[in-house]
Amino acid sequence: MRAHTFFRTGRLLAMAALVASCSPTYNWREYTSQDGAYTVLFPAKPSSFTRSIDLNGMRVDLTMTAAEVEGTTFAVGSGAAPDAAAAQAALPAMRQALLRNIGAADSGAAPDEKGRLAVDAGGTGNGQPVKLVGRFEARGTRFYQVIVLGKRSTVTPEQTEQFLTSFKPQ
Known part of the structure; x- marks a missing residue:
């Protein structure tokens, strides 16, 4: 009788684990920005807001679209500059602002070939260690920031890579 109970309990635990593994934490879905400026895969249903910001003296409307999963935020910020040179100049300003927000030093990274x-x-957010991973790019007069921000333990390389590589500016 004990062996039967043991195997029955084992089967129930195995089924519970199987059901738990089927409930996705990350529910990836394709998102196209309202102005059609980009597409990206978000891990949950995103929400958007627009606000006016100052990027080193250039006043622009920046639209942020973001989704959060288990304390990790996946976000795309996009805006338009008066010309392509101003769009390119917005990139280091956005990068510096985000680094400043988490108290991280700016290493002054150089742009890649594109x-x-x-x-x-790494830095601090809400009194806890956080990790910020992302990229900033410009296409014509449009500029973008594509970032993942969260507790160091929840910013996984696989999910970060999935998000960053799915971003396609139009």
């Missing part, structure tokens, strides 16, 4: 800037930094 003119993109990257960030991979």
Whole structure:
């Protein structure tokens, strides 16, 4: 009788584990920005807001679209500059602002061959250690920041890579 109870309990635990593994924490879905400026895969249903910001003397409307999963935020910020040179100049300003927000030093990273800037930094948010990973790029007069920000333990390389590589500016 004990062996039967043991195997029955084992089967129930195995079924519970199987059901738990089927409930996705990350529910990836394709998102196209309202102005059609980009597409990206978000791990949950995103929400958007627009606000006016100052990027080193350039006043722009920046639209942030973000989704949060288990305390990790996946976000895309996009805006338009008066010309392509101003859009490119917005990239280091956005990068510096985000680094400043988490109290991380700016290493002054150089753009890659496509003119993109990257960030991979640790800092503090809400009194806890956080990790910021992302990239900043411009296409014509449009500029973008694509970032993942969360507790160091929840910013996984696989989910970060999924999000960053899915971003496609139009």
